[in-house]
Amino acid sequence: MRRWNGWGDDTIQYPLSPRALAFLREAVGESEPPRDVSLATVLATIPRSPLPDLPGNGLIQVDERDRLKHARGQSLPDWVALRSGRIAAFPDGVAYPLSTGDVAKLLDYAARVDARVIPYGGGTSVVGHINPEPGDRPVLTINMRRMNQLTRLDSISQLATFGAGVAGPELEAQLRARGFTLGHYPQSFEFSTLGGWVVTRSSGQQSLGYGRIENLFAGGTLLAPAGEMRLPPFPASAAGPDLRQLVLGSEGRLGILTEATVRVSPLPEHEEFHAIFFPDFINGTTAVRRIVQARLPLSLLRLSTPVETRTTLALAGHERLIGLLEAMLGVRGVGDGKCMLLCGFTGQSKTVRDTRQATLEIAREHGGVSVGRRFGEQWIEGRFRTPYLRNTLWELGYAVDTLETATTWEGVPRMVETIEEALHSALPEGERVHVFTHLSHVYPQGASVYTTYLFRLANDPDETLRRWELLKGNTSRAIVAAGGTISHQHGVGRDHAPYLHAEKSAIGLAALRSAIAEFDPDGRMNPGVLLGCRAEGDLQS
Numbered sequence: 200m201r202r203w204n205g206w207g208d209d210t211i212q213y214p215l216s217p218r219a220l221a222f223l224r225e226a227v228g229e230s231e232p233p234r235d236v237s238l239a240t241v242l243a244t245i246p247r248s249p250l251p252d253l254p255g256n257g258l259i260q261v262d263e264r265d266r267l268k269h270a271r272g273q274s275l276p277d278w279v280a281l282r283s284g285r286i287a288a289f290p291d292g293v294a295y296p297l298s299t300g301d302v303a304k305l306l307d308y309a310a311r312v313d314a315r316v317i318p319y320g321g322g323t324s325v326v327g328h329i330n331p332e333p334g335d336r337p338v339l340t341i342n343m344r345r346m347n348q349l350t351r352l353d354s355i356s357q358l359a360t361f362g363a364g365v366a367g368p369e370l371e372a373q374l375r376a377r378g379f380t381l382g383h384y385p386q387s388f389e390f391s392t393l394g395g396w397v398v399t400r401s402s403g404q405q406s407l408g409y410g411r412i413e414n415l416f417a418g419g420t421l422l423a424p425a426g427e428m429r430l431p432p433f434p435a436s437a438a439g440p441d442l443r444q445l446v447l448g449s450e451g452r453l454g455i456l457t458e459a460t461v462r463v464s465p466l467p468e469h470e471e472f473h474a475i476f477f478p479d480f481i482n483g484t485t486a487v488r489r490i491v492q493a494r495l496p497l498s499l500l501r502l503s504t505p506v507e508t509r510t511t512l513a514l515a516g517h518e519r520l521i522g523l524l525e526a527m528l529g530v531r532g533v534g535d536g537k538c539m540l541l542c543g544f545t546g547q548s549k550t551v552r553d554t555r556q557a558t559l560e561i562a563r564e565h566g567g568v569s570v571g572r573r574f575g576e577q578w579i580e581g582r583f584r585t586p587y588l589r590n591t592l593w594e595l596g597y598a599v600d601t602l603e604t605a606t607t608w609e610g611v612p613r614m615v616e617t618i619e620e621a622l623h624s625a626l627p628e629g630e631r632v633h634v635f636t637h638l639s640h641v642y643p644q645g646a647s648v649y650t651t652y653l654f655r656l657a658n659d660p661d662e663t664l665r666r667w668e669l670l671k672g673n674t675s676r677a678i679v680a681a682g683g684t685i686s687h688q689h690g691v692g693r694d695h696a697p698y699l700h701a702e703k704s705a706i707g708l709a710a711l712r713s714a715i716a717e718f719d720p721d722g723r724m725n726p727g728v729l730l731g732c733r734a735e736g737d738l739q740s
């Protein structure tokens with residue numbers, strides 16, 4: 200069963216080795232397990248729902264467990280709220296439609312009872328996308344997970360249409376059975392959904408080969424309070440602005456994406472993942488930039504800084520193997536400053552062979568030492584398991600969060616420094632923060648910078664939240680000041696809304712607000728998300 204106050208399936212654990220625990224304690228200090236509240240305690244705090252069910256339909260659940268499970272996503276403030284039981288608001292009802300017709304009925308119902316509506320995919324948002332806000336109007340959350348079927352596969356044109364609530368594993372299983380793949384693997388793959396990916400502009404780990412979701416989204420149906428918009432899957436069109444771009448990143452504000460058509464690829468003939476170690480981050484970054492600018496057809500390039508490389512190796516266990524690896528790298532001139540690059544090669548066997556050779560040649564010119572497939576394959580096998588570590592760390596008294604942006608190649612080294620410095624200096628004297636970074640997605644013009652930070656939980660949840668606010672606020676301001684986007688892949692939600700004006704300009708935000716009002720004249724759809732209350736009330740601020 201899915202955890203109600205943490206990540207993932209509650210039968211899956213991610214234990215830490217004694218060496219990994221010692222590494223953590225050394226990095227941020229000893230911590231104490233928090234006193235989390237029980238499920239029963241939280242359930243007892245949920246007020247009675249004012250919502251009547253749809254007469255004779257049974258689409259809406261008002262059960263406390265359902266309402267609790269849809270109250271929060273996966274951001275750090277969400278975890279603090281769930282684990283402490285301090286949850287400001289719950290949805291008053293949760294609906295599970297089976298069809299676009301059901302969604303239409305639910306939107307009519309919401310209009311009748313003047314409810315706010317929160318579209319819900321997998322609830323994996325890390326920026327406050329799906330949290331109801333306290334207020335007088337009731338809140339109806341519409342969980343799309345039962346709309347999860349492949350409804351059409353055009354194998355000639357390589358287009359597949361799904362119910363938008365399909366989660367990663369269900370989507371890939373249905374495609375793979377027919378010889379195709381979407382190749383979209385965000386780390387939240389296990390639970391996040393196609394609709395969620397589209398409206399948050401998500402990026403999968405192999406986006407270098409398959410493209411980000413905006414490259415994969417070909418069309419679909421959006422049901423808005425003011426009407427239905429169909430987006431045909433044209434391969435290209437010069438008929439005015441592309442309205443698919445309006446839906447991408449709309450974060451539930453325009454309406455509900457009920458079905459989506461995606462561009463799929465035949466299953467690759469061959470796939471392999473390699474690790475290469477560089478003597479330092481500058482050499483690694485230069486090699487990665489050259490590889491991506493040479494337009495070599497890789498599916499993944501992921502470069503860790505020295506601290507992230509050290510952290511990954513320390514948390515991996517396998518002490519003896521890592522000792523041997525470090526000794527071998529040392530002999531080849533790759534010592535303490537080493538940076539790990541993961542490379543994915545996907546496609547026809549010959550293309551894979553040629554691409555690997557060309558990649559290794561460039562890497563060698565920058566002191567890169569290939570260690571073959573073992574580390575790369577291990578990373579791929581464990582890539583959806585890593586988020587489970589967050590549960591283990593919390594229970595030991597540590598909070599983990601991530602930050603991400605993108606900037607041009609010229610700005611990458613300074614952006615890494617700026618983010619890490621902002622995190623290191625955010626907390627008062629005495630509280631240490633362990634910070635590490637990788638370039639997670641690379642483009643010919645630049646890269647996304649993805650930073651993980653770890654700090655101690657306080658005894659008081661409000662103090663933990665205050666620490667997070669200092670860290671997140673300090674760093675978000677620094678990212679914007681350094682010219683980075685406020686989000687490369689997690690979206691805006693509530694947490695990034697105050698920073699949106701820096702990259703959209705006042706007139707851009709006003710245009711967005713007008714478009715939203717056209718689709719949703721009564722302000723019913725997910726208010727507070729994307730433009731935020733502050734941005735909506737004061738676009739200049």
Ligand SMILES: Cc1cc2nc3c(=O)[nH]c(=O)nc-3n(C[C@H](O)[C@H](O)[C@H](O)COP(=O)(O)OP(=O)(O)OC[C@H]3O[C@@H](n4cnc5c(N)ncnc54)[C@H](O)[C@@H]3O)c2cc1C
Nearest residue numbers: 320321322323324385386387392394395401402450451456
């Ligand atoms: C451990 C972890 C790892 C992550 N890794 C990545 C990653 O590698 N790459 C990445 O891009 N993101 C990542 N994320 C963030 C998150 O998974 C993405 O933002 C994802 O796209 C959200 O999808 P979801 O289905 O869970 O949407 P939800 O969280 O349920 O909703 C997100 C937003 O989409 C709206 N929405 C959802 N479905 C619909 C619909 N059908 N119609 C209209 N609006 C809808 C909601 O109203 C909300 O505003 C990660 C999150 C976690 C917790």
